[in-house]
Amino acid sequence: MKFYLLITILVLPVIITPKAYSQQLHPFEARVTVDFSDKLRDWDGFGVNYVETSRTHDYRELKEDYSGFSYIDEPQRQEIIELIFGEDGLKPSILKMFLDPFQEGYTEQANDNKDPFKINKKGFDHFTTNENMLYFARNGVKTSRARGADIQIITTLYGPPGWMTRQKIFRGRDLDPAYKYELAEYMIAWAKFLKEDQKLPLMYLSIHNEGDHYVRWPMDAQTGYHNQHDHNMYWSPAQVVDFVKFMRPMMNKMGLSDVGLTPGECSDWYKFIGYGYAPALYEDEEALNNLAILTSHGFIGDHKDWFGDWRSDGNDLIRLKKPQMHSWVTSMTWGSMNLNFLEDVRRQIYDAKVNALIPWATVNTERWWYNSPNVGTAIRIREDKNIYFLEPGYYLYKHVSRAGQSGMAVANVLSDHDQVKVIAFSANGSNNPDAFTIINNNTQNPAKITITLKGAESRDFEAFETHFHTKWSKAGDYKFENNTLTIEIPQKSVTTFYGVKN
Template identity: 45%
Template sequence: MLFSHFNLPSPLLVVFVCVAFYIPLSAQDQGFSSVRAKVDFGQKLRDWDGFGVNYVESCQSLDLEKDPQDYGGFSLLDEQEKQEIIEMIFSDDGLKVNLLKMFLDPFHQATVDGAFDHKSTTKHMRDFARRGNETSRSFGRELNVITTMYGPPAWATLQKETRGRDLDPMKAQELANYMVDWADFLTNDEALNLRYLSLHNEGEGWMRWETDGITHESNNFGHDYNLFWPPEQVVQFLDILPRELERRGLGHIGVTPGETYSWDRFYRWGYADAIADDEKATRNLGLITSHGFLNWGFRRWNSEHMSNGIDLLREKRPELHAWVTSTSWGKMDTDFVRQIYGNIYGTKVNAIIPWALIQRPPLWKGSGDPNPGCSFIVREDGSYEVQQGYYFYKQVTVPGQAGMSIVRTSALDSEIALIGFGNNGTEHPDAFVLINTGPDTRHINIHLSGTRSKDFKATRSLDAPNRRLNLAVERYSPIGKFETSSDGILLYEAPGKSVTTFIGLQD
């Protein structure tokens, strides 16, 4: 023992150890009177591909002639209302997003050898995409599209029913053709910039069906389209689909492994392992995807922000990007943005697209959408309402533009989290988002490095009015300019339950 030969009283021994090794005895000794936080724009973690939106049209109906569905609600809106919403999403004054997720429903081909009909069940989703694409281009941005097979046609399943559980192995090639024909239609007929084709929607959830593999009418409430995709089937299609895309002249479209419910399922349920163990599947993978839902606990629907599956695949292909293709809006508040932080820094993704941003609540069967948060609600009388989720999402979408980078951040308080976006050689200014999930105001010293910006303009959203600070409800409200000191420190008083965005002002 180092001090075994010193016969010192224990209090003196403690003092001696602290002095000898310069161990501070308290935060006060170090001058801490506020939370210390850091944003180092010189420490790039990964490239950022941007934020996106998802319009959902057909999602649950088993017969669209008898039970037509437009969950996104555009069918109820007039021309002016549609364009107002489009401007609020895609313009420079809106969310300014650059990604769009589109579903492929089960009703595009009635029989295995029948003609394709890509229009009848996708009218409003395609209208939304077309308007979004035009508006994005008018502001000099490219709208990048990912399309996901929501569920296969009945003929592709062993059960021969819509939402049958199991793929008929004799129809694998025909199902690949079903997906690729839709990709061809979006690319060549709709003139959309389709980047990726995703295999499935939460296809790992084999317990969603009864033992015969059928969703019986009495139990249809609350279920959207699915097909069971075991890991081996994912690996199989990572061989079939790229070949079919290449054959159709669409080799530039990447294939993803589909979208499990959460990132821990992607890893723990064997999907990342199955891909990593197959050389061809690993080589053919275009993008890593999963939903990014977060639920604490240890029951069936437990989920975490876990990067293990992404890390495993990046060991073999470091250049691979990963996208969250659905995640809950929660209560559309500060915690929602904190979950975005978790997906970025915990799961290490390059882009995030939340679940349906525009919803028509009565059209979700049963007890309602399990993820009811959103940006817009469409009412049955043809009106719409902007939800507070819109403003909290805007706190991250505006500063986090495509082509930027995620940079290193830290904070000495678990209720404080920071998302840092570096300009990464783009025209976009350095920016960061500060999240205070706690109930109390926090005084924060933010140490900024690696940026040329000395001043930052700030906007803020609050969960509720803050009587203590005499603040009314704020929804992406400008709160002024903040200057950094000569040694790069920005002082900020963050109200409880608030999200504040700081965007650098360039000289």
């Protein structure tokens, strides 16, 4: 009997509704202003990323599928596609695809030919290590187009074949200069395969993945493989500038004039400026003119060897000469899949001043993340049980990914309370409604928030919320009288408002 009473006491608070629970607490007051007429910069959208091979040092021995579609059946794969790309899903605007090191063999004898300006398609195997990622891309594009939207694809070199490095080993640290055109051909062959064979909407080619991170190798560079590091190669600022200069005309000559070139992806915004990449590009007019967009990862933390911060210095520097240059954060952590994840998103947008954002792998397995610093995700696959489930990251990301569609603009916001944060997107002439997200990061008290809108296309808004009691549910329909609304938002919650177009 005592055991039964204890269980009753523990369960009872869980079934109290958020509204009833919040009424027992004293709400704090905050004021928020969302100015849709003050457009800070164009917004290209939020993105998703399927990762197939990222760490295995020999695919013949260890067939890695990090995101895990190979562990579930076709109906389950289609359900995930709908959860991500469908009308009621995340509705991403961008898809990132990696280029792994295994597509031109394990030794130089596998080289397609001796002429890097002539691609021998028979010398490349684009399918074996990418079957699931290609499935994800094809079906994602198809599902997006079925609802009248489209996807922009960016592809990133993870690392080169080992025989192209000085060390002649997998994950060798340094590129052998004799093979720089061969490496460019390796990237171009993959890009042409995506566009011409797979008919995918490839928009950008990014030349490296965290190539700034020299601390991942010993000083003598005699070993390359480490099971806790991805497929990388070191890229100095000078090497990045060189590739951007010679690859642009090479891509044009080989039929990729409509694919933009990016300077690769540093680990974070601190290293993009602090390690010399942005200054090197800024000082070279030819390289700067060859860039289509800027790209970097946005992994944030205190240890500067491994993480950075949200500084915009690199973007600001390049925009002194190229004011309209767009900048994408092409990977960032899901963290602990709590409201701090959305705060990270907010600061990438408003502090780092980006035009698009893609977190790390949107789908993830339990097998491959055990020694990864990026354990968070949106959808988790249990390969031992052949099932999947939605993580908290899915519902949190859904708030911003649906709100900030391609073609919109980042809107200026103001909050007078440090625990109430706002992210907003102006319709900007697109077919998407004005939208804004309010985060109450207070763990104890609800917030009584007075919201003032400026430049909104509509006075009617539909709201959805995620908090301690609900993953994703409609919060209500609201009318802003005289552009103002006062509303109580639960503690530790996120609420997104979508304008209703009349």
